[in-house]
Amino acid sequence: MTEPRPRVWVSQPLFDDVIARLEEYFQVVSASDVAEYTPEQISSALSEADGALVTLNERIGAEQVAAAPKLRAVANVGVGYNNLDIPALSAAGITATNTPDVLTETTADFGFALLMATARRITESERWLREGHWRQWSFQTMLGADLHGSTLGILGMGRVGQGIARRASGFDMKVLYHNRSRLPEATERETRASYAEFDELLAQADHLMLVLPYSKQSHHILGAAALAKMKPTATLVNIARGGIVDEDALAAALAGGRLAAAGLDVFEGEPAINPRLLDLRNVVLTPHIASGSLATRRAMVSLAVDNLIAALGYGPSAGSPPNPIRA
């Protein structure tokens, strides 16, 4: 009698042709529609699974781990993994993986697009035009802030932060960054970025880009006190995780003229959006699409598939997935 194939749960519809590679090794149970799961539904989906391929929507914590006695590997399709309780997974001997590198340049491109849309009021002016407000060309319509010659602050100088810094030198921006640890001098030279303390970054930045991982330490790091240290003419762009910014404090700063504008791709309660942000005209809102080019999203799924196959002990890298997350 042949051994039954390991069971793998794929939590969302991804790219069928890429996911099909899992079928060479596993019995695959895939969601056919985009689904929002309760914690109990995730526990139930994992209860018979040997492996899982999940997105940032699916939270896997101690409760799900306890309900999944056979689970050996979880492949996250994304670089951020705050949806996974890594200590709980690791204590149960479950390998977790993510998808770094393949999304770096696409995400940095998008960070720049969001920065430009925010500073130059692109979506706000388009809305205004479509609403029929444009009666006559005027010298003072929708005046924004320059990127060239300005100071860009980058909070979080990992791969994506460095990609943004490289783009900024094409715009003749001065780049300051703050990071848990200072980068080697050679990387600072190559990215033309200078280290700054957190408060100095806030005070100097004409545009501040958030690219740091979400954790207990970074929760609401951009709250009322930090926002008050920024220039009232500054723009803030968040392509990291919503919980890094205190959205009520941000809305109050934007409404009170204490910050010029914000570009947000991520939200604390996404897909729900804080209604105070929705009421403001000086905010650009996008639905968490920074890594969303077709080629990159396919590459992310493909890398997650490689990770899952290897983590479950199959394929050319059996036992050594390319991107294990260290506890």
Ligand code: GLV
């Ligand atoms: C997207 O937000 C990711 O972490 O990949």
